[in-house]
Amino acid sequence: MVKRLELAKSSQKTLLNLTPNLKEKVLLDMLEEVKNAKFEILEANKLDVMAAKSANLNSALIERLTLDDKKIDAILASLLDTARLKDPVGVVLDGWVNYAGLKFQKVAIPIGVVCVIYESRPNVTAEVASLCFKSSNVCILKGGKEAKHSNLAIVSALHKALVKNGIDKNVITFLDDFKREDLINLIKMDKFIDVIVPRGGSELVKFISQNSSIPVIKHDKGMCHIYIDESANLANALKICINAKCQKPSACNAVETLLIHKNIANEFLLNLANEFENLGVEIYGCEKTVAFLSKQIPNLSIKKANDESYDTEYLDMKINVKIVHNLDEALDHIERFSSSHSEAIISENFTNIERFLNEVDSACLYANASTRFSDGYEFGFGAEVGISTNKLHARGPMGLSELTTYKYKIIGQGQVRK
Amino acid sequence: MVKRLELAKSSQKTLLNLTPNLKEKVLLDMLEEVKNAKFEILEANKLDVMAAKSANLNSALIERLTLDDKKIDAILASLLDTARLKDPVGVVLDGWVNYAGLKFQKVAIPIGVVCVIYESRPNVTAEVASLCFKSSNVCILKGGKEAKHSNLAIVSALHKALVKNGIDKNVITFLDDFKREDLINLIKMDKFIDVIVPRGGSELVKFISQNSSIPVIKHDKGMCHIYIDESANLANALKICINAKCQKPSACNAVETLLIHKNIANEFLLNLANEFENLGVEIYGCEKTVAFLSKQIPNLSIKKANDESYDTEYLDMKINVKIVHNLDEALDHIERFSSSHSEAIISENFTNIERFLNEVDSACLYANASTRFSDGYEFGFGAEVGISTNKLHARGPMGLSELTTYKYKIIGQGQVRK
Incomplete structure (x- = not known):
C-alpha cells in the first residue's frame, strides 16, 4: 500500500500544470471510455451482485450495488456535468493592499491528495474521481469490497482517458487489494494524504475520526428532523413530510423524526397517519401520538418511540x-438527537422561523421546504463528494470548491517589516 | 477537567444572542479591567519569571514570559483593536436561488468551543480570549505552566468584564490545574470541543495532531526560505534577508535558509556575510559558500550546513x-525542507516569480518582500490566534473570520424534491 500511496503523492505534480481546457477534454474522454466500457462494467457488476446475493447481503445494499443502463447514464451525465463546471483552481477568493503597499491575493488551490473511503455504490467511484480530477487533486479511492469488480471496471475506463492524454494514471489510485487491517495504517499516512473523507456507516466514520492522524471530513449519518409549528400551513407540511420521508428513504437527507406542535397535532396527525399508512410508512410515536392515533384509526399499526428510536437513522x-409543547421543546429535542445534517421548520411565524434557522446548529436549515434538497445538485453545485457533517472546512454538500484550499500570494517591491 | 469542559460547552448558548454592540462593550470593559489590574498582573508575572529563572529555563523563554509596561500596552491595544473589528458572525458569505426557487444563504457562524494550547507568552491569553469572544466562540485556554500566575491574573481581569455584563464567565475557561497527563484526555474530548489549536513546539503539535479525536488546526514551526534569483535586485535582496532574519529571530516567520543563485552568489554573499557578521548572525553554509567566504573573509566564523541544519528552525x-544552480534546485530544496509556512523569492524575472508563487505549496508566498509580514496585523486582519500550518479550514494568519464556520439557511414556500 505504501508504494501505491507514494506513487499517488508523486503524481500530484502532473496535475499542477494542466489547463482547464485539457482537464475538460480528459473528463469528456472519461465519459467516452465509460460509455465504451458499458458492457464490461455491467458484466463486472453482475459478478459483484451475484457474490452479494450468495453472501445474503441485505436488499438495500444490493440495490445500491446494482448497476443498470439508467445508473450508467447517470454516471455519464455526472461526468458531462463535471467537465462543464467552472474550474475551481486559481479562483481569486480575496485581494487587497496592506498599509505597506504589499498586494495580497488569496487564491484557491487543490487540497493535494484526497482519500475517499466509501461503500457499495459503484457510481461514487466515477463521481469522486472526476470531481477530484477537475479540482486538480489526486484521489485515493477505497471502495467497498462488495463492489470490487464494478469499481475496477470503472477505474480502468477512467485510466484509459488519462493515459490517452499522457497523464500519470496514479492521479486516480484505486486501492483494490485492501484488507480490513490495512485501514488503521491508511489513516496514519499523513505523509502522503492531505484529507480523508469517510462516507458510510457511523461506526466506520467514528473509528476513522478517532484514530486518523490525517484531517478527516466526516460524512456521518443524517438524523434529520422536521418541526411542524402551530402556525404551519398544514397542506404544505403534509406534502413536505411525505416527500422528506418517502421520496428516497435510504438517503441521508431523508427525515427520521417529526416534531409536531401540540395545538395542531390532532388535525395534522390524522391526515399524516392516513397518508403514511397508504404509503407503507411505519410510525414510532410518542405516548400522546400513540394514544391519539390508536383511538382514531383503530387498525393502525403503530409502535412506541423511545430514546433509541429518536437516535435511529432508519433509512427506511x-x-x-x-408531539411537543412549543418551539423550545423541539429545539431541545433536535439539539439532543440531531447529527447536524439537515432540519426543517414548517411555519408561517416569522420569529419562530428566525429562531429555528439561527439556533439550530446544523449544516442545512430549511424553512418550509423538504430536507431532501441537501444535495450538491439541488444546491446548484453540480456533482458532490458527499454531504459533510464536519464543522470545519466543508459543511453540507461538498462540491468542487470544497475540494480546494488556498494560499496567499503577496507581491512587494522590496518591503521589509519595521 | 470534564466538569470544566461541560460548563464551557454549556456556556455556548450565552454567546448566541449577544449583539455586536454588547460584544464591543464587553471587550472595552476587558481593556479597562486589564488596565486596572496592571499592578496585579505584573506582580503575578514576577512570580512566574522568578520561578523560571530559578528553574534555569532558557533566556528566550524568559524573555517571552516577561511582561512589562510595553507588553501590557500591547495587550490593551490589541483589546481595543479587536473590540473595533467588524463582527464576523452573521456575515452572508454567499447567496443564490436554486432551480426550484429555494433561496440559499451561506452564513458565517461561530465554530463553537475552541481550545488553544500555547506556551509561555502570557499576552496570548488576552489576545486569544478576546478574538474568541468577538467571534462568539467559547474558548478553553491551556497556557504554559511557567506562565500560570500571569495567565490567571489576566483571566481574572477578563472575567470581571464578563461578570459585570451578566455573561457566564465559563465562555473564557482557563485550565489552571492541568497536569501533563491530562493532555491525552483533553484531546479526546470531542464531545465538548470543536477544534484544538496547538501553538508551540513541533513535538507538542505532532503529538496532538496524531492523537486527537478533535479536529486540529496546527500552528507548527516556521521553516521559512528565501530564494535569491539571478535576476534579483541585490540591494533589495540584502535588505529583505537581513530583515527576515534579524528583525525578530524568535518569530516563526523569520527566515532560516537562504538559497542563492550561483551566478550572483559571489557578489551577494560577500555583502551578506559582512552585514551578518556585524549583526552577529552565524552562517551555516553549503560547501561552496564555506569555501568562498573562508577565502574572502579569512577570520569569518562560519559552520558547515548539512541536512540537519536545513531542517532546523533556529529561532535565533x-x-x-x-548556493543553487537554478530555480528548480531551489524549489526542490523548499519542497523537501519547508514547513509550508512562508517563503519568498527575490527576483525581477516575471516567469520565475510566477513559477515560485504557483509551485511552492506554502501558506504565504512573497515576491520581493520579507517573510516577516506573515502576521495577522501585517495582513490587515487585526489580532490573530496564530499562524496556521494546516492545509484545511485556516491557512496562514488565523484571524476572526478563521474562527467562524458556516451554515446554510434555505427558505422555501413548500418546495419538495421531484
Whole structure:
C-alpha cells in the first residue's frame, strides 16, 4: 500500500500544470471510455451482485450495488456535468493592499491528495474521481469490497482517458487489494494524504475520526428532523413530510423524526397517519401520538418511540413522531438527537422561523421546504463528494470548491517589516 | 477537567444572542479591567519569571514570559483593536436561488468551543480570549505552566468584564490545574470541543495532531526560505534577508535558509556575510559558500550546513546559506525542507516569480518582500490566534473570520424534491 500511496503523492505534480481546457477534454474522454466500457462494467457488476446475493447481503445494499443502463447514464451525465463546471483552481477568493503597499491575493488551490473511503455504490467511484480530477487533486479511492469488480471496471475506463492524454494514471489510485487491517495504517499516512473523507456507516466514520492522524471530513449519518409549528400551513407540511420521508428513504437527507406542535397535532396527525399508512410508512410515536392515533384509526399499526428510536437513522419507511409543547421543546429535542445534517421548520411565524434557522446548529436549515434538497445538485453545485457533517472546512454538500484550499500570494517591491 | 469542559460547552448558548454592540462593550470593559489590574498582573508575572529563572529555563523563554509596561500596552491595544473589528458572525458569505426557487444563504457562524494550547507568552491569553469572544466562540485556554500566575491574573481581569455584563464567565475557561497527563484526555474530548489549536513546539503539535479525536488546526514551526534569483535586485535582496532574519529571530516567520543563485552568489554573499557578521548572525553554509567566504573573509566564523541544519528552525541569529544552480534546485530544496509556512523569492524575472508563487505549496508566498509580514496585523486582519500550518479550514494568519464556520439557511414556500 505504501508504494501505491507514494506513487499517488508523486503524481500530484502532473496535475499542477494542466489547463482547464485539457482537464475538460480528459473528463469528456472519461465519459467516452465509460460509455465504451458499458458492457464490461455491467458484466463486472453482475459478478459483484451475484457474490452479494450468495453472501445474503441485505436488499438495500444490493440495490445500491446494482448497476443498470439508467445508473450508467447517470454516471455519464455526472461526468458531462463535471467537465462543464467552472474550474475551481486559481479562483481569486480575496485581494487587497496592506498599509505597506504589499498586494495580497488569496487564491484557491487543490487540497493535494484526497482519500475517499466509501461503500457499495459503484457510481461514487466515477463521481469522486472526476470531481477530484477537475479540482486538480489526486484521489485515493477505497471502495467497498462488495463492489470490487464494478469499481475496477470503472477505474480502468477512467485510466484509459488519462493515459490517452499522457497523464500519470496514479492521479486516480484505486486501492483494490485492501484488507480490513490495512485501514488503521491508511489513516496514519499523513505523509502522503492531505484529507480523508469517510462516507458510510457511523461506526466506520467514528473509528476513522478517532484514530486518523490525517484531517478527516466526516460524512456521518443524517438524523434529520422536521418541526411542524402551530402556525404551519398544514397542506404544505403534509406534502413536505411525505416527500422528506418517502421520496428516497435510504438517503441521508431523508427525515427520521417529526416534531409536531401540540395545538395542531390532532388535525395534522390524522391526515399524516392516513397518508403514511397508504404509503407503507411505519410510525414510532410518542405516548400522546400513540394514544391519539390508536383511538382514531383503530387498525393502525403503530409502535412506541423511545430514546433509541429518536437516535435511529432508519433509512427506511419508518419514522418517529413526537408531539411537543412549543418551539423550545423541539429545539431541545433536535439539539439532543440531531447529527447536524439537515432540519426543517414548517411555519408561517416569522420569529419562530428566525429562531429555528439561527439556533439550530446544523449544516442545512430549511424553512418550509423538504430536507431532501441537501444535495450538491439541488444546491446548484453540480456533482458532490458527499454531504459533510464536519464543522470545519466543508459543511453540507461538498462540491468542487470544497475540494480546494488556498494560499496567499503577496507581491512587494522590496518591503521589509519595521 | 470534564466538569470544566461541560460548563464551557454549556456556556455556548450565552454567546448566541449577544449583539455586536454588547460584544464591543464587553471587550472595552476587558481593556479597562486589564488596565486596572496592571499592578496585579505584573506582580503575578514576577512570580512566574522568578520561578523560571530559578528553574534555569532558557533566556528566550524568559524573555517571552516577561511582561512589562510595553507588553501590557500591547495587550490593551490589541483589546481595543479587536473590540473595533467588524463582527464576523452573521456575515452572508454567499447567496443564490436554486432551480426550484429555494433561496440559499451561506452564513458565517461561530465554530463553537475552541481550545488553544500555547506556551509561555502570557499576552496570548488576552489576545486569544478576546478574538474568541468577538467571534462568539467559547474558548478553553491551556497556557504554559511557567506562565500560570500571569495567565490567571489576566483571566481574572477578563472575567470581571464578563461578570459585570451578566455573561457566564465559563465562555473564557482557563485550565489552571492541568497536569501533563491530562493532555491525552483533553484531546479526546470531542464531545465538548470543536477544534484544538496547538501553538508551540513541533513535538507538542505532532503529538496532538496524531492523537486527537478533535479536529486540529496546527500552528507548527516556521521553516521559512528565501530564494535569491539571478535576476534579483541585490540591494533589495540584502535588505529583505537581513530583515527576515534579524528583525525578530524568535518569530516563526523569520527566515532560516537562504538559497542563492550561483551566478550572483559571489557578489551577494560577500555583502551578506559582512552585514551578518556585524549583526552577529552565524552562517551555516553549503560547501561552496564555506569555501568562498573562508577565502574572502579569512577570520569569518562560519559552520558547515548539512541536512540537519536545513531542517532546523533556529529561532535565533543563525542562518543556512546554500548556493543553487537554478530555480528548480531551489524549489526542490523548499519542497523537501519547508514547513509550508512562508517563503519568498527575490527576483525581477516575471516567469520565475510566477513559477515560485504557483509551485511552492506554502501558506504565504512573497515576491520581493520579507517573510516577516506573515502576521495577522501585517495582513490587515487585526489580532490573530496564530499562524496556521494546516492545509484545511485556516491557512496562514488565523484571524476572526478563521474562527467562524458556516451554515446554510434555505427558505422555501413548500418546495419538495421531484
